[in-house]
Amino acid sequence: GESVGLHLPTLSVQEGDNSIINCAYSNSASDYFIWYKQESGKGPQFIIDIRSNMDKRQGQRVTVLLNKTVKHLSLQIAATQPGDSAVYFCAENEGNTGNQFYFGTGTSLTVIP
Amino acid sequence: KAGVTQTPRYLIKTRGQQVTLSCSPISGHRSVSWYQQTPGQGLQFLFEYFSETQRNKGNFPGRFSGRQFSNSRSEMNVSTLELGDSALYLCASSLIQGGNTEAFFGQGTRLTVV
Numbered sequence: 559g560e561s562v563g564l565h566l567p568t569l570s571v572q573e574g575d576n577s578i579i580n581c582a583y584s585n586s587a588s589d590y591f592i593w594y595k596q597e598s599g600k601g602p603q604f605i606i607d608i609r610s611n612m613d614k615r616q617g618q619r620v621t622v623l624l625n626k627t628v629k630h631l632s633l634q635i636a637a638t639q640p641g642d643s644a645v646y647f648c649a650e651n652e653g654n655t656g657n658q659f660y661f662g663t664g665t666s667l668t669v670i671p
Numbered sequence: 672k673a674g675v676t677q678t679p680r681y682l683i684k685t686r687g688q689q690v691t692l693s694c695s696p697i698s699g700h701r702s703v704s705w706y707q708q709t710p711g712q713g714l715q716f717l718f719e720y721f722s723e724t725q726r727n728k729g730n731f732p733g734r735f736s737g738r739q740f741s742n743s744r745s746e747m748n749v750s751t752l753e754l755g756d757s758a759l760y761l762c763a764s765s766l767i768q769g770g771n772t773e774a775f776f777g778q779g780t781r782l783t784v785v
Contacts, residue, residue, distance in 0.1 A: 590771040601675075601761050601776035602714075609771060647714065653770035657702050657763070658727045661714035 570668045577635040579665045581648035584629060588650040592659070593622060593633045597644045605633070605646075635667075643669045673698065675764045675777035683783045689750040692780045694762030696743050702726075702765040703745040704774065705737060709758045717760075720745050721768035752784045 571577045583591075589610035594602035606617045608624050608631075615622050621634040631648050645666050649659040676695040684690050696703050704727075705717040716729040720739035737747040749756055759781050763774040 592774065594776070599778075601677075601778045604773060604775055607773060649714075649774075651770055656721070656727045656768055656770050657704050657719050657765045657772065657774055658716050658729070658770075659704075659763075659774060660716070661706075663713050 567663070568666045568668070570670060571638050573640060573669050573671050574637055577633075577638045577642070577667060577669075579633045579635075579646050579667065581631040581633075581662050582629060583631065583648070583650050583660075583662075585650065585652060585660070586626075586629065587652045588660075589653050590651040591622070591624065591631055592649045592651075593620075593631075594647045594649060595642075595644045596647065596664070602647060638667075638669050640669045640671055643667055675762055675775055677760075677762050677777035677780050679780060680778065681781045681783075683785060684752050686752055686754060686784055688752050689748060690752060690782060691746055691748045692760055692762075692782075694745045694747075694764075694777060696745070696762075696764030697775060700764040700766050700775075701743050702768045702772075703739055703743065704763045704765070705745070705747050706761045706763065707731070707758045708761055708779070714761070717747065719768075726768060749782075754784050757782060757784045 592607045593605040596602045608615045608622045619636045623632045645664045648662045702721045704719040719727040723739045734750045739745045759779045761779045762777045
């Protein structure tokens with residue numbers, strides 16, 4: 559089966575600092591990745607995605623980096639705010655399997671005011 | 672544009688009963704996937720429906736089933752409920768079925784089996 563894991567289960571950062579959340583995956587055939595944010599009592603919220611033909615993609619305050627050589631994905635959040643406190647998941651998809659995603663275990667981000 | 676809507680938000684059922692959960696995807700989206708989320712196993716794929724047909728299925732017993740209607744709305748059913756079925760059930764909506772496409776989640780249905 560697929561294995562998508564996170565390096566750290568919890569992360570605490572000071573408000574205003576940058577956050578980096580990491581994710582390792584094992585399926586070299588995975589070609590599409592999404593980062594999700596999940597707040598307590600809510601469903602996962604789409605943050606940003608990246609396809610395997612790219613190694614970097616930027617959104618508003620977020621950047622995703624993909625290193626296919628070592629099968630590693632990271633999410634960088636700039637100027638972290640208290641509202642960023644949540645659990646973050648990476649999810650991978652192998653295009654020819656339809657919309658089936660494999661999720662990492664999640665990293666809990668706590669922003670300290 | 673309305674998001675993914677799941678009903679009900681909360682359910683309490685007794686072991687041995689059956690339950691039906693509903694998901695309305697984003698307007699225009701034709702693919703609906705279901706996931707089970709538990710503290711111990713995380714998010715696990717149940718199945719995906721597109722054009723009223725099951726396209727993919729995860730590693731769950733036959734007690735878990737689903738269907739999709741012509742308007743893309745989907746239901747999932749769990750029969751003979753077990754205590755271990757207690758979980759947050761999430762529905763994800765995608766525009767197309769071919770993979771490599773964004774998936775948007777609903778708020779989920781929290782099922783508690785007692």
